[in-house]
Amino acid sequence: MAEFSxxxxxxFLVESGESLDRLDEELLALETDPESGESMASIFRxxxxxxxxxxxLGFSRLERVSHExxxxxxxxxxxxxxxxxxxxxxxxxxxxxxxxxxxxIAATGSDGDDDFADLRSRLAQLASxxxxxxxxxxxxxxPNAFVFAAEPVAEEGEEVQPxxxxxxxxxxxxxxxxxxxxxxxxxxxxxxxxxxDVSLLDRLMNLVGELVLARxxxxxxxxxxxxxxxxxxxxxxxLITSELQENVMKxxxxxxxxxxxxxxxIVRDLANTCGKRVHLExxxxxxxxxxxxxxxxxxxxxxxxxxxxxxxxxxxADRAAAGKPEEGRIGILAYHEGGYVNIEVSDDGAGIDPxxxxxxxxSLGLVSSEDLASLSEREVxxxxxxxxxxxxxxxxSVSGRGVGMDVVKTNVxxxxxxxxxxxxxxxxxxxxxxxxxxxxxIPALVVESGGERFAIPQVSLLELVRLESSGIAESIxxxxxxxxxxxxDQLLPLLDLGxxxxxxxxxxxRGPEAINVVILxxxxxxxxxxxxxxxxTQEIVVKxxxxxxxxxxxxxxxxxxxxxxxxxxLDVNGIARYGGVGADAGADQPVPREAVDEFxxxxxxxxxxxxxxxxxxxxxxxxxxxxxxVAAIEVAESEPMVQYRGxxxxxxxxxxxxxxxxxxxxxEEIQVVVPSSELAGxxxxxxxxxxxxxxxxLGDRIAVIGGRVTRIESLASxxxxxxxxx
Amino acid sequence: xxxxxxxxxxxxxxxxxxPVVHVQxxxxxxxxxxxxxxxxxxxxxxxxxxxxxxxxDLRRRFAIDAPxxxxxxxxxxxxxxxxxxLLVDEIGDVITAEAADFEPVPETLGPPASELVRSVLxxxxxxxxxxxxxxxxxxxxxx
Numbered sequence: 001m002a003e004f005s006x007x008x009x010x011x012f013l014v015e016s017g018e019s020l021d022r023l024d025e026e027l028l029a030l031e032t033d034p035e036s037g038e039s040m041a042s043i044f045r046x047x048x049x050x051x052x053x054x055x056x057l058g059f060s061r062l063e064r065v066s067h068e069x070x071x072x073x074x075x076x077x078x079x080x081x082x083x084x085x086x087x088x089x090x091x092x093x094x095x096x097x098x099x100x101x102x103x104x105i106a107a108t109g110s111d112g113d114d115d116f117a118d119l120r121s122r123l124a125q126l127a128s129x130x131x132x133x134x135x136x137x138x139x140x141x142x143p144n145a146f147v148f149a150a151e152p153v154a155e156e157g158e159e160v161q162p163x164x165x166x167x168x169x170x171x172x173x174x175x176x177x178x179x180x181x182x183x184x185x186x187x188x189x190x191x192x193x194x195x196x197d198v199s200l201l202d203r204l205m206n207l208v209g210e211l212v213l214a215r216x217x218x219x220x221x222x223x224x225x226x227x228x229x230x231x232x233x234x235x236x237x238x239l240i241t242s243e244l245q246e247n248v249m250k251x252x253x254x255x256x257x258x259x260x261x262x263x264x265x266i267v268r269d270l271a272n273t274c275g276k277r278v279h280l281e282x283x284x285x286x287x288x289x290x291x292x293x294x295x296x297x298x299x300x301x302x303x304x305x306x307x308x309x310x311x312x313x314x315x316x317a318d319r320a321a322a323g324k325p326e327e328g329r330i331g332i333l334a335y336h337e338g339g340y341v342n343i344e345v346s347d348d349g350a351g352i353d354p355x356x357x358x359x360x361x362x363s364l365g366l367v368s369s370e371d372l373a374s375l376s377e378r379e380v381x382x383x384x385x386x387x388x389x390x391x392x393x394x395x396x397s398v399s400g401r402g403v404g405m406d407v408v409k410t411n412v413x414x415x416x417x418x419x420x421x422x423x424x425x426x427x428x429x430x431x432x433x434x435x436x437x438x439x440x441x442i443p444a445l446v447v448e449s450g451g452e453r454f455a456i457p458q459v460s461l462l463e464l465v466r467l468e469s470s471g472i473a474e475s476i477x478x479x480x481x482x483x484x485x486x487x488x489d490q491l492l493p494l495l496d497l498g499x500x501x502x503x504x505x506x507x508x509x510r511g512p513e514a515i516n517v518v519i520l521x522x523x524x525x526x527x528x529x530x531x532x533x534x535x536x537t538q539e540i541v542v543k544x545x546x547x548x549x550x551x552x553x554x555x556x557x558x559x560x561x562x563x564x565x566x567x568x569x570l571d572v573n574g575i576a577r578y579g580g581v582g583a584d585a586g587a588d589q590p591v592p593r594e595a596v597d598e599f600x601x602x603x604x605x606x607x608x609x610x611x612x613x614x615x616x617x618x619x620x621x622x623x624x625x626x627x628x629x630v631a632a633i634e635v636a637e638s639e640p641m642v643q644y645r646g647x648x649x650x651x652x653x654x655x656x657x658x659x660x661x662x663x664x665x666x667x668e669e670i671q672v673v674v675p676s677s678e679l680a681g682x683x684x685x686x687x688x689x690x691x692x693x694x695x696x697x698l699g700d701r702i703a704v705i706g707g708r709v710t711r712i713e714s715l716a717s718x719x720x721x722x723x724x725x726x
Numbered sequence: 727x728x729x730x731x732x733x734x735x736x737x738x739x740x741x742x743x744x745p746v747v748h749v750q751x752x753x754x755x756x757x758x759x760x761x762x763x764x765x766x767x768x769x770x771x772x773x774x775x776x777x778x779x780x781x782x783d784l785r786r787r788f789a790i791d792a793p794x795x796x797x798x799x800x801x802x803x804x805x806x807x808x809x810x811x812l813l814v815d816e817i818g819d820v821i822t823a824e825a826a827d828f829e830p831v832p833e834t835l836g837p838p839a840s841e842l843v844r845s846v847l848x849x850x851x852x853x854x855x856x857x858x859x860x861x862x863x864x865x866x867x868x869x
Contacts, residue, residue, distance in 0.1 A: 210776060213776065450762075452759070452760065452762070501762035501763055502762055502763060503762055543777070543778045544778075545771075545778070545780075546771075546778070546779065546780035546808055546809075546810060547780070547806075547808055547863075548764070548765075548768050548780040548782065548810070548863070549761050549764050549768060549771070549780055552761070552763060552764060554762075554763060555761070558759075558771055558778045560773050560776065560778070564757075564773055565757060565759060565773065566759040566770075566771045566772065566773050566778055567759065568759070568761060568771075
């Protein structure tokens with residue numbers, strides 16, 4: 001037995017481990033495309049190298065097993081036998097065996113007790129089998145395969161000569177990260193990579209975080225002292241810190257492909273166990289993530305994939321019966337978007353039935369029937385994430401013990417990510433994970449409301465708008481007492497941060513001269529957040545909230561400001577949901593085509609006039625909506641009117657104005673559309689507000705709005721008519 | 727015999743204790759940033775040398791209506807790897823006691839205190855209540 005050092009051994013283990021990781025994917029690639037010379041060459045190389053090195057290091061069991069594997073692979077490569085399911089199975093088993101022996105070596109220093117005699121004889125048997133009836137077409141071998149032909153294939157017991165330097169160069173190909181070392185240092189130009197302990201990178205990251213905090217403090221102190229030299233130096237400090245931060249983050253970025261590479265095998269094995277046929281498509285392998293994110297999503301993704309195979313994709317017979325291809329498709333899509341990493345796990349399986357979910361949740365006592373009635377379809381699907389839930393009709397050993405989905409959600413939220421389900425019964429399900437790219441240091445907008453400071457991640461920020469009183473009157477309307485702001489042909493619901501958090505009265509009660517609106521984007525829409533004061537933008541270090549507060553949906557973390565005080569970081573989606581805007585309304589329904597077309601055009605308020613006539617009123621002609629008790633109506637000169645804001649408002653019933661039948665006169669309140677200033681002194685009484693939407697040009701008298709025939713009226717023309725009494 | 731050291735502290739008229747192993751440090755009241763919409767028992771967050779620590783108002787936890795008459799002291803404890811600040815009236819001495827000397831919670835102690843206390847110890851200074859740290863922290867997260 002040759003002598004070797006600790007270092008050589010550990011290098012062997014690490015590199016063999018990496019090779020085996022690739023082997024997984026390559027074997028599966030070879031199974032689906034047996035003609036792939038590249039996969040073949042790579043696989044052969046891996047097994048050959050392991051065999052050679054473990055022989056050199058004296059691990060005879062490992063050597064024997066890999067020898068059998070190598071034989072089989074050689075026959076495959078040379079076209080003497082052809083790929084089959086049983087060969088693929090055996091090769092995958094070989095990989096597992098190699099892995100377990102390497103693990104044994106790592107743990108005990110010897111390659112374990114298992115002889116793998118079974119596996120070896122199977123490999124030998126498969127290698128000696130005939131090619132089958134069809135004559136094998138001669139396979140095209142890629143250029144570098146010829147290098148192997150030149151190498152001596154070692155007989156058992158013979159020591160393999162490590163490849164000479166010249167040959168090593170050829171073997172490398174274009175992937176510098178591959179190191180087919182036989183356990184010795186190879187002086188190759190490709191060695192521009194070094195291995196670094198991950199904990200060292202973590203420490204670097206922490207230090208950079210603390211540096212950013214200290215830098216913020218220095219910036220704040222410097223801004224108080226007016227010293228140009230100090231300012232200049234502080235600026236430099238700031239620039240250097242930012243660059244340092246950026247570069248340290250890069251050291252920790254890994255392509256997600258490394259993680260995703262494990263899944264084809266998992267899907268294959270699981271599908272076989274379940275008796276299903278599934279293939280996995282992966283897109284976006286190059287998407288880079290911080291290492292800690294990769295670690296954190298490993299388990300959630302695995303669970304989602306297993307779920308998709310186990311519960312999502314149907315049995316081949318059922319799929320055929322439903323007119324689907326027998327082989328199911330699971331897709332993983334990863335991409336960057338706006339400072340987040342999005343990972344979508346989708347399947348074209350049976351989809352999730354909201355009724356089944358609702359029923360199950362009810363029977364498990366997870367939700368009451370009253371609550372259930374008020375849930376949207378999307379919210380019902382989210383019940384899947386409640387601890388203790390499982391829609392599997394039979395608990396399989398694979399997944400579905402009811403401990404899965406809530407843990408998935410928790411894991412994702414722990415890295416400040418979010419997870420959503422979209423599912424169509426009979427068609428399939430997609431889980432969307434959204435995770436912030438930069439875990440620790442983010443640019444943020446610091447605002448103040450109700451006397452407290454809050455940080456809003458800049459990544460969610462669309463625009464900052466300050467409205468003076470005239471602007472308020474112009475751009476803001478009230479629908480059912482909810483303020484809505486007009487911005488570039490869009491209507492944004494407004495929330496007041498202070499009142500939302502219970503810190504004070506909302507701006508419209510206080511009637512300020514000017515308001516600051518922070519326009520934010522949520523997953524599915526946008527809204528405006530009114531704050532008392534906008535302070536500035538800063539880079540902040542995100543610190544996690546403790547267990548006492550982390551479950552609050554309104555905050556995604558906390559930070560320490562320049563003056564040492566703690567400030568909360570708002571979770572934009574959480575705030576939106578809490579305030580009842582954006583997140584749910586229609587998000588789970590596809591946007592109807594007509595609505596999309598209507599986004600160019602005028603914003604209108606659709607109301608009911610009389611019993612059932614629909615009328616659209618241009619929003620720009622409307623100032624406010626008010627409600628009055630019927631008792632407040634007074635009659636003067638046979639004309640009904642009410643007192644409104646210190647003056648008199650004449651009332652016109654829309655039903656009369658448009659000639660709509662009106663049979664219900666029992667209402668105790670009236671809803672009045674108050675036109676904007678040109679039509680001062682008039683109010684239009686409507687029966688009910690139906691919608692706020694957009695329509696094409698207002699030139700038409702009648703249009704289809706919201707799927708229904710709707711009359712379009714201009715307030716001016718309505719009110720110009722002779723007054724309608726009652 | 728199992729001798730252990732206990733950190734004692736005062737909460738209104740109660741005398742409470744915790745094994746010192748749980749106690750990281752004791753500090754005078756720090757500035758606390760309130761967390762709007764959090765539970766009543768959560769006083770807010772404080773900055774402990776760059777670490778953000780939740781502060782629990784023990785008076786509220788024990789359902790003592792009267793607020794702290796003076797600035798409370800912060801007892802920083804470590805629970806399941808996380809540092810949490812317990813706001814109390816005052817910090818007492820560290821005492822040594824036998825585990826065997828602790829007696830079960832007397833029936834005269836009603837809820838919520840009875841659920842937050844593991845056992846009691848008769849001392850010359852009065853009845854020492856051994857705080858059930860898990861219960862004190864846990865519940866605050868749910869209520």
